[in-house]
Amino acid sequence: MTAARALAILSAGFCLLGTDFGRSDLAGLVLGQTTEQQVRERFGDPARQSTSTVADKVVTSLHYSHAEPRSTLVPSRAMVLSFHEGTLVGFDFTSSFTTDDTSFDESTTRGIKRTVTTRAEVHRLVGPPTGSFVFPSPSVRVPGRRADAYSSSRTTRIAESRTIETTSKSLIVTFDEHDVVIETSLAVSTTSKPLR
Numbered sequence: 001m002t003a004a005r006a007l008a009i010l011s012a013g014f015c016l017l018g019t020d021f022g023r024s025d026l027a028g029l030v031l032g033q034t035t036e037q038q039v040r041e042r043f044g045d046p047a048r049q050s051t052s053t054v055a056d057k058v059v060t061s062l063h064y065s066h067a068e069p070r071s072t073l074v075p076s077r078a079m080v081l082s083f084h085e086g087t088l089v090g091f092d093f094t095s096s097f098t099t100d101d102t103s104f105d106e107s108t109t110r111g112i113k114r115t116v117t118t119r120a121e122v123h124r125l126v127g128p129p130t131g132s133f134v135f136p137s138p139s140v141r142v143p144g145r146r147a148d149a150y151s152s153s154r155t156t157r158i159a160e161s162r163t164i165e166t167t168s169k170s171l172i173v174t175f176d177e178h179d180v181v182i183e184t185s186l187a188v189s190t191t192s193k194p195l196r
Contacts, residue, residue: 021064021079023100023130026093029081031134034088036060039081054136059084061138074155074164082137090139092131094151102130103152106169112184119148119179126150126171139172145182147174162195 021043028034028042039062040046046062053059060083067076075097082090094102108125111117123129131149133139139147150171157164167190174183 021066021077022097023093023095023102026079026091029088029091031088031090031132036062036083036086036088039083039088043079052138054084054138054141057084057136059089059136059138074157076153076155078153080131082133084136089135090131090133090137090147092133092149092151094130094153096152096154101152102150103154104150104169104171106171106186106188109171109184109186112173112181114181114183117181119173119175119181122148122173122181126173129173140174144177145174146179147172149173157195158192161192163192164195165190165192 025043029039043064047065048063050061050063051058052061062081062083064079064081065076066078067074073096075095077093077095077097077100079093080091081088096103104126111125112122117125127150129148130151133147133149135141135143135145137147139149150173151169153166153168155164155166168188170185170187172183172185173181174185176182
């Protein structure tokens with residue numbers, strides 16, 4: 001599950017969960033080095049934990065979430081960290097707080113060309129990624145590849161219709177061993193639920 005999806009689920013519940021965290025907290029995360037124990041010591045117990053299998057390898061994901069219900073906007077943060085044998089293999093972060101909003105312009109993806117665009121060029125086009133993955137992780141299922149994630153989610157209360165509306169965007173860009181794009185996946189969705 002991407003951080004954007006986790007954030008959408010959290011926001012729909014209108015609750016304050018877990019210790020707050022921010023995008024700056026990602027600076028200390030190092031793929032292939034940071035351990036699950038270090039993450040638990042730093043962020044505490046996750047709101048939820050899940051397990052998946054990637055190429056016969058077990059991957060454990062820790063889901064952290066935080067939301068603050070306000071008048072119309074429901075600012076939220078979510079972070080999903082994935083581990084194989086206790087070592088970090090991927091993370092994704094999303095926020096709709098003004099201080100570290102992760103929204104991105106999906107139209108910039110038109111400039112990404114498979115087998116041509118490099119990772120550095122993707123960063124110039126779309127901006128700094130909100131997450132990164134290596135094998136084995138939910139977003140990288142082939143050894144030697146890596147992926148960058150861009151995630152955003154925004155939840156708004158619509159008083160007139162007594163609903164809560166969430167728009168989520170997720171972009172995964174996969175690179176080969178030479179950091180050249182080999183695949184892109186963009187998903188945009190809007191859901192509406194009645195207010196409780």
